[in-house]
Amino acid sequence: MNRPLPPLSLYLHVPWCVRKCPYCDFNSHGVGAGASLPEDDYLVALLADLEAELPLVAGRELVSVFIGGGTPSLMSADFYRRFLARLEEALPWAADIEITLEANPGTFEQARFAAYREVGINRLSLGVQSFQDAQLQALGRIHGGLEAERAVREARAAGFDNLNIDLMHGLPGQSPALALDDIDRALALSPSHLSWYQLTLEPNTEFHSRPPVLPEEEALWAIQDAGHERLEAAGLARYEISAYAHPGRQARHNLNYWRFGDYLGIGAGAHGKLSRETPQDGGLIIERRWKSRQPEAYLRRREDPRGFVAGHRRIEAEELPLEFAMNALRLTEGVPMALWEAHSGLSRATLEARLARARHLGLLVEDDSRLQATPQGLLFLNELLASLEE
Amino acid sequence: MSSNENRKEISHIRNFSIIAHIDHGKSTLSDRLIQLCGGLSDRELKEQVLDSMDIERERGITIKAQSVTLDYQAEDGNTYQLNFIDTPGHVDFSYEVSRSLYACEGALLVVDAAQGVEAQSVANCYTAVEQGLEVLPVLNKMDLPQADPDKVAQEIEEIIGLDATDACQVSAKSGLGMEALLERLVRDIPPPRGNPDGQLQALIIDSWFDNYLGVVSLVRIFDGTLKKGEKIRIKSTGRDWQANEVGIFTPLRKETGVLRAGEVGFIVAGIKDIHGAPVGDTITHAKTPDVERLPGFQKVKPQVYAGMFPVSADDYEDFRDALEKLALNDASLEYEPENSDALGFGFRVGFLGTLHMEIIQERLEREYDLDLLTTAPTVVYELAMKNGEVRYVSNPSKLPDMADVEEMREPIVRASILVPQEFVGNVIAECENRRGTQLDMQFLGSQIQLTYELPMSEVVMDFFDRLKSISKGYASLEYNFERFEAAKLVRLDVLINGDRVDALAVIIHRDHAHSRGRILVEKMKELIPRQMFDVAIQAAIGGQVVARSTVKALRKNVTAKCYGGDVSRKKKLLEKQKAGKKRMKQVGRVEIPQDAFLAVLKVND
Numbered sequence: 001m002n003r004p005l006p007p008l009s010l011y012l013h014v015p016w017c018v019r020k021c022p023y024c025d026f027n028s029h030g031v032g033a034g035a036s037l038p039e040d041d042y043l044v045a046l047l048a049d050l051e052a053e054l055p056l057v058a059g060r061e062l063v064s065v066f067i068g069g070g071t072p073s074l075m076s077a078d079f080y081r082r083f084l085a086r087l088e089e090a091l092p093w094a095a096d097i098e099i100t101l102e103a104n105p106g107t108f109e110q111a112r113f114a115a116y117r118e119v120g121i122n123r124l125s126l127g128v129q130s131f132q133d134a135q136l137q138a139l140g141r142i143h144g145g146l147e148a149e150r151a152v153r154e155a156r157a158a159g160f161d162n163l164n165i166d167l168m169h170g171l172p173g174q175s176p177a178l179a180l181d182d183i184d185r186a187l188a189l190s191p192s193h194l195s196w197y198q199l200t201l202e203p204n205t206e207f208h209s210r211p212p213v214l215p216e217e218e219a220l221w222a223i224q225d226a227g228h229e230r231l232e233a234a235g236l237a238r239y240e241i242s243a244y245a246h247p248g249r250q251a252r253h254n255l256n257y258w259r260f261g262d263y264l265g266i267g268a269g270a271h272g273k274l275s276r277e278t279p280q281d282g283g284l285i286i287e288r289r290w291k292s293r294q295p296e297a298y299l300r301r302r303e304d305p306r307g308f309v310a311g312h313r314r315i316e317a318e319e320l321p322l323e324f325a326m327n328a329l330r331l332t333e334g335v336p337m338a339l340w341e342a343h344s345g346l347s348r349a350t351l352e353a354r355l356a357r358a359r360h361l362g363l364l365v366e367d368d369s370r371l372q373a374t375p376q377g378l379l380f381l382n383e384l385l386a387s388l389e390e
Numbered sequence: 391m392s393s394n395e396n397r398k399e400i401s402h403i404r405n406f407s408i409i410a411h412i413d414h415g416k417s418t419l420s421d422r423l424i425q426l427c428g429g430l431s432d433r434e435l436k437e438q439v440l441d442s443m444d445i446e447r448e449r450g451i452t453i454k455a456q457s458v459t460l461d462y463q464a465e466d467g468n469t470y471q472l473n474f475i476d477t478p479g480h481v482d483f484s485y486e487v488s489r490s491l492y493a494c495e496g497a498l499l500v501v502d503a504a505q506g507v508e509a510q511s512v513a514n515c516y517t518a519v520e521q522g523l524e525v526l527p528v529l530n531k532m533d534l535p536q537a538d539p540d541k542v543a544q545e546i547e548e549i550i551g552l553d554a555t556d557a558c559q560v561s562a563k564s565g566l567g568m569e570a571l572l573e574r575l576v577r578d579i580p581p582p583r584g585n586p587d588g589q590l591q592a593l594i595i596d597s598w599f600d601n602y603l604g605v606v607s608l609v610r611i612f613d614g615t616l617k618k619g620e621k622i623r624i625k626s627t628g629r630d631w632q633a634n635e636v637g638i639f640t641p642l643r644k645e646t647g648v649l650r651a652g653e654v655g656f657i658v659a660g661i662k663d664i665h666g667a668p669v670g671d672t673i674t675h676a677k678t679p680d681v682e683r684l685p686g687f688q689k690v691k692p693q694v695y696a697g698m699f700p701v702s703a704d705d706y707e708d709f710r711d712a713l714e715k716l717a718l719n720d721a722s723l724e725y726e727p728e729n730s731d732a733l734g735f736g737f738r739v740g741f742l743g744t745l746h747m748e749i750i751q752e753r754l755e756r757e758y759d760l761d762l763l764t765t766a767p768t769v770v771y772e773l774a775m776k777n778g779e780v781r782y783v784s785n786p787s788k789l790p791d792m793a794d795v796e797e798m799r800e801p802i803v804r805a806s807i808l809v810p811q812e813f814v815g816n817v818i819a820e821c822e823n824r825r826g827t828q829l830d831m832q833f834l835g836s837q838i839q840l841t842y843e844l845p846m847s848e849v850v851m852d853f854f855d856r857l858k859s860i861s862k863g864y865a866s867l868e869y870n871f872e873r874f875e876a877a878k879l880v881r882l883d884v885l886i887n888g889d890r891v892d893a894l895a896v897i898i899h900r901d902h903a904h905s906r907g908r909i910l911v912e913k914m915k916e917l918i919p920r921q922m923f924d925v926a927i928q929a930a931i932g933g934q935v936v937a938r939s940t941v942k943a944l945r946k947n948v949t950a951k952c953y954g955g956d957v958s959r960k961k962k963l964l965e966k967q968k969a970g971k972k973r974m975k976q977v978g979r980v981e982i983p984q985d986a987f988l989a990v991l992k993v994n995d
Contacts, residue, residue: 025959199950241950271956290956322964323961326957326964327957378948379946379947379948380944380947381947381949382947382967385964386971389968
């Protein structure tokens with residue numbers, strides 16, 4: 001191999017929740033409180049899934065693992081211990097590997113935090129969303145505001161100093177004051193990372209078919225303006241459209257997505273992206289692959305000669321500029337142009353050719369060495385991306 | 391072929407047209423005539439065979455003149471050759487009617503016995519009478535329970551002045567009275583005059599382009615005999631051609647090899663372009679070049695002009711080819727290249743009326759698979775310049791500097807409207823609203839005939855549709871250009887963020903400009919999506935803004951959460967956005983959807 005491939009991450013999907021939230025369009029399936037999950041079967045499937053993918057990434061160093069869902073905290077620490085043990089045998093790990101687990105900030109999960117830390121998970125992402133019980137209820141969440149605060153403290157006590165709080169804004173019935181109160185309560189807990197999303201009504205969700213009344217545009221704007229200021233003042237710097245972090249605490253796993261790195265996707269409905277060198281010219285073949293989506297179907301795939309893969313598709317050269325920009329331009333600092341060449345296998349000119357219009361519109365920074373959106377470009381990223389396709 | 395050898399004596403030929411308003415059953419009547427005379431077997435007799443274009447059939451109207459030759463075995467024992475020349479029934483196509491009538495000695499005036507006389511029929515009937523035709527009144531749809539033959543016969547007498555006491559009462563649908571009609575036709579319509587042995591003098595009634603044959607011309611032989619293989623001369627061009635095919639329509643095209651004085655049929659002579667066989671021209675033999683030209687027809691001038699632009703600039707060449715092909719069959723269609731700042735390269739196209747425009751647009755879109763944007767139709771204005779020059783302008787964006795214009799004049803038409811009494815109030819209000827001046831009002835039976843002078847611009851837009859809708863479909867309209875008349879006309883411009891959008895400009899009366907401007911900017915505001923910046927929409931006359939509205943800028947347009955793992959949904963979203971943008975036109979930095987350009991067409995004062 002004579003060219004370095006992009007950094008490699010691994011995404012692990014746990015497709016179950018106690019209850020599906022009305023805004024969620026991820027591959028998650030509500031099973032009800034106290035339902036027993038096929039933990040053992042799922043682990044066997046995940047390991048088989050991983051085994052089948054290994055030849056595609058043989059010898060490559062793993063820089064991060066992200067366990068997302070669904071609600072991964074429904075699974076025991078032992079489940080992850082067994083998976084990670086095999087993963088560590090199978091692939092070399094970077095010395096500073098980041099292993100994140102998404103957890104629901106409920107009482108039930110808090111008891112498990114210490115055990116999760118013990119099996120090697122070193123970053124926790126808590127789906128707090130809001131500290132206001134009324135808003136949490138509207139979002140269909142099963143935890144309360146006080147519970148969430150306790151969860152953060154528990155997590156820190158369990159040794160998670162690398163900690164993210166997921167917070168949403170623009171919620172049904174939310175005033176700017178309430179939204180800022182959420183931020184203040186989150187900041188009081190000193191998380192090292194904060195993801196701050198505006199609620200959007202996605203297709204194929206309950207909210208899409210029965211839309212709640214959201215705050216007026218001016219209120220949304222006020223929330224965003226004031227919230228951003230408050231987060232920055234607290235030392236959490238925005239480094240992506242919706243992500244804030246203390247210096248050095250950016251989510252490495254997500255950074256790898258945004259920098260168009262590679263990742264294995266293991267588990268029901270998980271998506272992966274992998275590059276390999278073309279034998280002839282040293283270019284790259286970049287492929288997306290995704291796994292069977294329904295948990296039951298995924299489990300059955302163990303006996304299926306097709307394996308777990310539901311589909312795969314090569315990203316064609318003409319699609320690459322958009323795919324790359326869709327990710328890279330979410331970062332406030334953008335990426336060096338050299339990263340495009342390294343991670344697409346294509347020349348600078350192929351990307352440059354698309355940028356003229358966005359530059360003309362003032363959406364891209366005028367700097368030949370970087371691909372970076374202007375502040376206006378960050379606000380109108382959809383326009384920016386569309387302009388690349390014109 | 392024996393019947394062809396045994397040609398009819400000229401005294402056994404009858405050439406006739408049918409004058410009828412849309413919906414009064416002309417097509418059904420034609421079909422019934424063809425069927426009775428055995429022109430087509432039942433299998434071949436598709437419904438309404440004479441309306442052969444799809445659009446004609448769908449809209450139930452006839453656009454092009456066509457003919458059919460039928461053999462009728464009359465009660466007197468003779469077989470008569472009936473040449474039936476079809477006429478279009480819409481106000482936009484009235485010139486085609488006079489063309490058809492010119493080739494006939496008689497006409498059937500078909501009136502719906504349940505509905506009564508309509509304006510278009512009146513006008514065509516006058517034309518027929520002026521041309522010396524024998525007009526036979528026919529009351530159709532006698533099978534309907536609401537048929538009132540006495541009332542309608544009286545209307546025919548009062549409105550048209552035709553004796554209708556013994557009008558034929560028929561139902562083309564049921565076949566009732568059809569035999570009697572044929573007998574009357576043979577009895578009352580005079581045979582053509584002419585000498586089969588004289589020098590060839592034939593009139594081109596219509597020419598159209600056939601992909602396989604080239605130009606096919608429908609001709610009426612006034613004198614002489616035309617045979618296959620003969621050298622013919624087109625009088626206006628002076629060019630000679632060989633008559634490759636000569637024959638009749640049965641209604642299917644049938645070669646007979648010969649056409650004699652008094653007959654109507656077709657000729658194919660290897661001509662590749664309809665301008666090589668112009669409608670109204672005279673054909674003679676190459677060896678008799680001095681034969682006089684028949685009077686022919688006045689060239690039809692388009693009355694309405696509009697810009698047509700391909701939505702995608704890539705389609706420009708295809709669009710030009712399609713127009714060329716359509717123009718091959720439509721001598722009234724005029725076009726020249728037009729370049730719009732907003733819409734790019736396209737054509738300024740002249741039409742006979744808005745129906746003609748709609749039909750052309752539909753044919754271009756349907757038959758040639760083009761996606762087109764059409765700007766608001768404009769009539770032709772006359773400009774008296776200060777330097778004494780007179781100019782004609784059919785494109786608002788091409789108006790010269792008004793400082794050089796002494797006077798602007800608009801075309802005025804004389805419109806005749808027939809409407810049942812109960813709707814007359816609505817119609818008068820509509821005419822007044824459109825700046826009409828009443829010239830006359832006559833009570834004719836249960837109908838009223840209104841005569842108005844109206845600006846043509848007010849008539850061509852959607853007046854006919856409007857008349858129909860305010861009279862439950864009963865009002866009928868006929869109009870003719872009368873003169874140019876000075877008027878307080880202005881050009882209403884639309885400015886988007888300060889840029890004048892040429893394709894949205896309209897010429898209108900000053901008294902209507904403000905209200906029209908207000909409606910237009912409000913409509914545009916609804917249709918222009920919010921963008922990254924405020925979009926100011928202004929309506930202006932000269933430098934003066936008369937109405938404005940603003941599309942407020944979006945605060946942002948960014949997906950809050952982009953799940954790094956699965957990009958497919960996000961990509962789909964962007965692709966949707968991209969497809970949407972493709973249908974937009976760029977004016978300055980502003981993206982304007984097609985609908986916004988069409989809005990100007992839909993603004994009613």
